[in-house]
Amino acid sequence: MDVNFGGFVPISTVDWRGKAVCTVFLRGCPVRCTYCHNASILSGNDTRPVEEVIGMIRSSRLLISGVVFSGGEPTMQEEPLVALAGAVKKMGLLVGVQTNGVYPDTLEVLIEQDLVDRIALDIKARWQRYDNLMNVPCVSKVQRSLSICRAASKGGKISEFEVVITLFRGYEDEVPYISRECSDVDLVIQQGVQGDIPPMSCSELTKIADQLNRPVRIRTREGGEISYEGSRDRWITRER
Numbered sequence: 645m646d647v648n649f650g651g652f653v654p655i656s657t658v659d660w661r662g663k664a665v666c667t668v669f670l671r672g673c674p675v676r677c678t679y680c681h682n683a684s685i686l687s688g689n690d691t692r693p694v695e696e697v698i699g700m701i702r703s704s705r706l707l708i709s710g711v712v713f714s715g716g717e718p719t720m721q722e723e724p725l726v727a728l729a730g731a732v733k734k735m736g737l738l739v740g741v742q743t744n745g746v747y748p749d750t751l752e753v754l755i756e757q758d759l760v761d762r763i764a765l766d767i768k769a770r771w772q773r774y775d776n777l778m779n780v781p782c783v784s785k786v787q788r789s790l791s792i793c794r795a796a797s798k799g800g801k802i803s804e805f806e807v808v809i810t811l812f813r814g815y816e817d818e819v820p821y822i823s824r825e826c827s828d829v830d831l832v833i834q835q836g837v838q839g840d841i842p843p844m845s846c847s848e849l850t851k852i853a854d855q856l857n858r859p860v861r862i863r864t865r866e867g868g869e870i871s872y873e874g875s876r877d878r879w880i881t882r883e884r
């Protein structure tokens with residue numbers, strides 16, 4: 645079996661909070677966000693045997709506790725991803741998937757076969773705006789992914805599930821809406837960076853988090869990841 649390969653990072657300490665992992669990038673994504681940091685692997689072909697990628701993972705095995713599959717959109721390649729995740733599990737390592745949620749069937753297969761431990765699901769806008777912003781109509785698929793992951797998390801089928809909002813200046817109003825839709829799910833607000841436009845600062849993002857009255861994690865280039873926990877009147881910032 646072949647996989648359309650996008651890249652490999654032998655060791656990363658930023659792709660899974662608190663863990664050293666290797667990261668496998670799978671090529672291809674139908675969404676085409678204008679801000680995508682991995683635009684060079686959204687299309688094209690670099691076909692490799694799955695065994696070759698398993699060999700890359702095996703070479704990092706002694707240094708890592710898990711493997712993160714990213715992209716592109718890793719769930720677009722269901723069969724190779726399932727094969728890779730299965731091989732990773734056989735090595736005794738954890739499996740994480742970063743996804744835009746456009747392929748809920750793949751997530752369902754990974755969860756049913758106990759091949760994934762952590763899912764980070766991007767939610768990019770309120771549902772009403774989704775299909776206008778994306779390159780492909782996908783809102784119902786992302787909603788289904790949210791529902792599948794939420795059920796898996798509550799049922800103990802996956803140990804970590806987070807919804808990630810990549811936030812750009814001018815889109816602040818999307819945050820409370822997405823937060824309400826995901827009120828029972830871990831929420832991450834990630835600093836969006838696009839071209840020469842100044843990104844929102846860590847302090848701007850924390851002000852937004854303040855208004856949500858819920859635990860939130862914030863990721864920025866300058867501040868790494870911070871966790872906000874607490875009550876309406878008192879927030880505790882904890883660096884991780």
Ligand code: SF4
Binds near residue numbers: 679
């Ligand atoms: S969904 Fe993710 S991988 Fe696809 S274009 Fe957007 S940012 Fe890039």
